[in-house]
Amino acid sequence: MKFFTILGIIFYTTIFSLIGLALIALSFNILNPQDINNLLSAIQDAPNARAIVGLCGILAILISFAFAQSLLARFQREKTVAFNTASGQVTISLSAVEDLIKRLAYIIPEIKELRPNLVATKKGIIADLRVILRSEANIPELTARLQELTISKIQEVLGLEEQIVTKIHVVKIISLEEKDKKRKETDKHTPTIPFGGYARM
Numbered sequence: 778m779k780f781f782t783i784l785g786i787i788f789y790t791t792i793f794s795l796i797g798l799a800l801i802a803l804s805f806n807i808l809n810p811q812d813i814n815n816l817l818s819a820i821q822d823a824p825n826a827r828a829i830v831g832l833c834g835i836l837a838i839l840i841s842f843a844f845a846q847s848l849l850a851r852f853q854r855e856k857t858v859a860f861n862t863a864s865g866q867v868t869i870s871l872s873a874v875e876d877l878i879k880r881l882a883y884i885i886p887e888i889k890e891l892r893p894n895l896v897a898t899k900k901g902i903i904a905d906l907r908v909i910l911r912s913e914a915n916i917p918e919l920t921a922r923l924q925e926l927t928i929s930k931i932q933e934v935l936g937l938e939e940q941i942v943t944k945i946h947v948v949k950i951i952s953l954e955e956k957d958k959k960r961k962e963t964d965k966h967t968p969t970i971p972f973g974g975y976a977r978m
Contacts, residue, residue: 785844788837858897858935871895871902874934878904881926887914888923889951895931901940902931908945912952920945 802808820826859868875893882891890909895902904927910919924943931941 904943
């Protein structure tokens, strides 16, 4: 798979570089449309040239499929963890673990929103956490606590002793003014019930 990935990168770099050079040549009148027509006509008239062009087309299609398959397989490996048991192989989707990590936002009240992204690499698991915090949060203490909880949750669920790296990116810190503003907007759009303040005697 690594060979096809390298071959695909070289192939697409070469193709797009040639297309870019051709467009630059056309823009500076170095290459005329008539020259392209003459080249195509020469290829069409020569049987050997047509065979070579056809083989190049088939090769391009095969390389494209192999390159796409390699990328998809790599993405699938990064989003799953597999291990062997006495009964056979077990594969766990990292998206399932991400859902469990999202629930840490309910445990830590200072977190307004938590969006985890887990990737499995050869060195271990990388947990990238995007967090929205409340204004009263102590960021150094909170992030250290969140990292510890995330690592323990991953180890608990997967039962792995591999290295787990957690990266936290604080996207936003909600202030009290924003909370009050959102509350007022919510109250403004909430319909009032007539005689809602009267109780039955």
